[in-house]
Amino acid sequence: MQIRPKRFDVGPILIQDKCLVQPHCTAQELGATLAKMGAKMLISTLENLPERIQNKKEQSKQGATFAPKISVDMSWVNWEDQSCDQIGRLFQAIGSRISLRTQWMGDTIKLLDFVGKNEIPVVSESERQRQPTPGSLLYHKESNTLLVCCKDGWVGFRAVKLKKRLSAADFYNGYLHQYFLRKSERQQRECVFQTYKPEPKDVKKRKLHQQV
Template identity: 65%
Template structure:
């Protein structure tokens, strides 16, 4: 029964301390665990390793000792407000603040460096007994359960959506892409192994501004999220006591933006769909199409356009027109025409330059072939 039990007599202790208790031993051997806890409790002020110590030292109100995890500009907004709170002489929410980030030149690392905050390179983090609560904002890495349990109040996450809608790394992009009229920010406690599934502590709702880009919406939500974070920390024990588990209904996923999303399908996408797609991803990935087998990037989207009925009747999805008055390249999609001021073909070209240098010349030299050869083609169409 005792083959897996080890015992030592530490210096300064008057009795044997059992460690490595055999999980399959009879219940009668549990006195060993009791003896450990009782013996260590006498020395908790110096060991900092027991449940007894954590419970005895647990704070019930601010200011808190905070460890911040983040990377990008969105995260910096929350880090700024935490740093400002630490500097306040009265009504402080934050007593101490340290930062965890990736080993790259990132906005969070730059802010921490300028303001002389202690920085830990992920994943080399040892927070045992040093912090009350962790805060994660736009970090992108799963935190192990052992690390989460080192914080008496767990680790909070500032998420730019109304969870459970848009769980994942790109909630703002998908909010714009899908034309959501309402969004918001959520403060939640994180759980190990999965992103964005923990209980909700606070939420704030806002309207999505008409025709806004993902960058514009993200900046607005970053400010809102930082403010809601501070408000949550002011009454943290109460918020945790009243936390709500996320509903299983209405959950949607927000995967990372990738190049495949940028290819336009003129036969299937409407003017509104292309507008949402441009405003959602153009800051990361420009919209793409094919012309005579060449990749063209479509830049400076200017929205829906009307064309003469005679032109519209003979057009098919992918048809291209140049509107001289507005210096705009028009392309036919599923339900109408959309305009672009600039394209990228080997180099950046205005709509007029592209028309004069490529389309106009082709029309003159090959009048009988102009229609099928001067279309913007969807990538999947050309593959077929």
């Protein structure tokens, strides 16, 4: 496109093409595909610049929206409100740049190697009838996957990062297995991934003032 002073991405289009986005394509994979397409289009434009400028097309103002900058705040998973598909799309959009995050026992934990929606593994009849709490954890040994309950099902991760990167099996053996061996209801409630809830800005300001 042509550049206009003091405004970004609003100039007339010289050449454009379409790219089919595959269902499970990540932003990183899409970026690599678009980079190759863009390189070819750039060469074609330079070779035919007078013709491209003569046939330039103004951008439509309909449907245009501003895309916010990607930030860590976007990476927190909300187990109560987000569906399997929403978590999957969040991973596709930002997962290659910022790991998805959650809280566990008061600590931040990064969720790695997302494997998408999973069916609930075979459990006892009593567990099958009980409605799991969003954020509940199950370890699926056969696929070495850590399953987490969200709004409408279970999503899987094959690794996490607490103090260091851990496979699903290592996390289960080192941190979860001891809780599953106990029957305390309180411990069962604690042993879940928790949705991060940021403090209001006024609370943060008061804490910062007290520290100063």
